[in-house]
Amino acid sequence: MSAEDKNVFLADRFLMQTGQGKEPDMITQDLRFGLEAGKKRLQRKGVALREAYDFADDAVRGSVALTPEDSPRPFHACRAYRETRRIREFSRGGKRMALWESPATFHAQIVDHRGREDFAVSCPACGSPSLASGLEKGCAFCGTRFSVNGLYPRIASCFFVEDVIWRPGFDQRQKKRYKIIAGVLFPAMSLLSLVMRGFGPDYPVWLQILGHLLTGAFAAAILTFAVYMIGAYLMIGKLFVLAGSVLPMLGTGSSRKRLGERMRRSDPDFSVELFEGKLVSLLGAVLYSDERENLSFYQGRDDLSCFDDLVCFDYRGGFKLREMTVREGRIRVLVSVFADNVYAGEKIRRKKERILVRMERDAGVRTDAGFSFHAVRCPSCGASFNAVYERNCPYCGSAYEAARGDWVITMIRKE
Ligand SMILES: [Zn+2]
Ligand SMILES: [Zn+2]
Structure with missing residues (x-):
């Protein structure tokens, strides 16, 4: 040794x-x-x-x-x-x-x-x-x-x-967490788009479904990113709190x-x-x-x-x-x-x-x-x-x- x-x-x-x-x-x-x-x-x-x-x-x-x-x-x-x-x-x-x-x-x-x-x-x-x-x-x-x-x-x-x-396993845990968040938000946002706007008479139904799905994906991506940013800010906040307690030392x-x-x-x-x-x-x-x-x-x-x-x-x-x-x-x-x-x-x-x-x-x-x-x-x-x-x-x-x-x-x- x-x-x-x-x-x-x-x-x-x-x-x-x-x-x-x-x-x-x-x-x-x-x-x-x-x-x-x-x-x-x-x-x-x-x-x-x-x-x-x-x-x-x-x-x-x-x-x-x-x-x-x-x-x-x-x-x-x-x-x-x-x-x-x-x-x-x-x-x-x-x-x-x-x-x-x-x-x-x-x-x-x-x-x-x-x-x-x-x-x-x-x-x-x-x-x-x-x-x-x-x-x-x-x-x-x-x-x-x-x-x-x-x-x-x-x-x-x-x-x-x-x-x-x-730190050990931090990256994997982060990836997993945001995959889950995005995975829940995507269908939820697509459904929301469908409920709010429904189907119109101008386009074929399949195209409209595709539109709702795209809207859902877009909203889910933005929201997941927002959650990520909040998490990052909280972490920076924690860093400052810790730094403040170490400063007198x-x-x-x-x-x-x-x-x-x-x-x-x-x-x-x-x-x-x-x-x-x-x-x-x-x-x-x-x-x-x-x-x-x-x-x-x-x-x-x-x-x-x-x-x-x-x-x-x-x-x-x-x-x-x-x-x-x-x-x-x-x-x-x-x-x-x-x-x-x-x-x-x-x-x-x-x-x-x-x-x-x-x-x-x-x-x-x-x-x-x-x-x-x-x-x-x-x-x-x-x-x-x-x-x-x-x-x-x-x-x-x-x-x-x-x-x-x-x-x-x-x-x-x-x-
Ligand atoms: Zn003895
Ligand atoms: Zn004695």
Whole structure:
């Protein structure tokens, strides 16, 4: 498999697993935590979400490198894309609340680190053989949770971009549609001509029938063309609506570049894509959470009650760097995150929103490009849990401080 095929394969795998209601596996620890938080929020709201995707053979797909091929940096990132139809069905208590179907292109940002693929290990807790990736979700035999860092390639973040049309098979569908329209209009218009003008005494009947048929054909052609033009205008209208919603996102590319350049002055191994994945996943986890004080990476005191009904924090693939300061040994990054959010109150509502987020970390911290994994056990009761993100043991409640020098969120505000 070529590198490009491998990237598309990872993106498709993510969509297939999501479509089957399975947990995607080739994703970073942060993304997994964010997705789990989203599932829990749906459950608490009593909302079931079914997702499905179209994998047409002639759909556009491929990947672009985000890191120059010859870059000496340890993390290499790319963006794999796949044209698809995204179907989402929300229901509550077996009753459908919304069914959305729209053409879209799926993008997966994949971070790779050569020589850091999966390998065999023994679970340090029970000795069972496993793959290092298998321990990411907890040992299959004894359930011990591990903090696994540094297995690649992994999807760090993903998003959808809406398309105007579902292109595969579009031409055939159009031809078929207008053939049907013309096929119905021709006899209808011929009949109308006959009813309106009837037969006169001057010409033979066969010539008059021919005349009505010709009139019918002429009218049908003009009307079919008119319908075609209306369809084309509607499509252009949709294009403008989509363009309007994308316009505020201009400049997000240069934001990524500026952030990378500034961060690498003090942290040469900094990866924008890993940062972005962390930003989006952790932001989602905070918004979805009902126990924000238990999240070790959230130190804000914001009133987030406006997100109480949020069930889908749908990242749109762009953030804008508002401000970056280094003061008193802390790096503070202020960004606007673009999202297409879904709220489930009485009804399902969808809103394009911008969320202002401040991320902080100690200025001296360097990105750890190494591989590490360790079992996480509560020192008080011995239970194993996801201590990378949680402040208290979920079993006995005692505080657990995992060694962290990592990014924390200190402010969230709807813009
Ligand atoms: Zn085990
Ligand atoms: Zn405990």
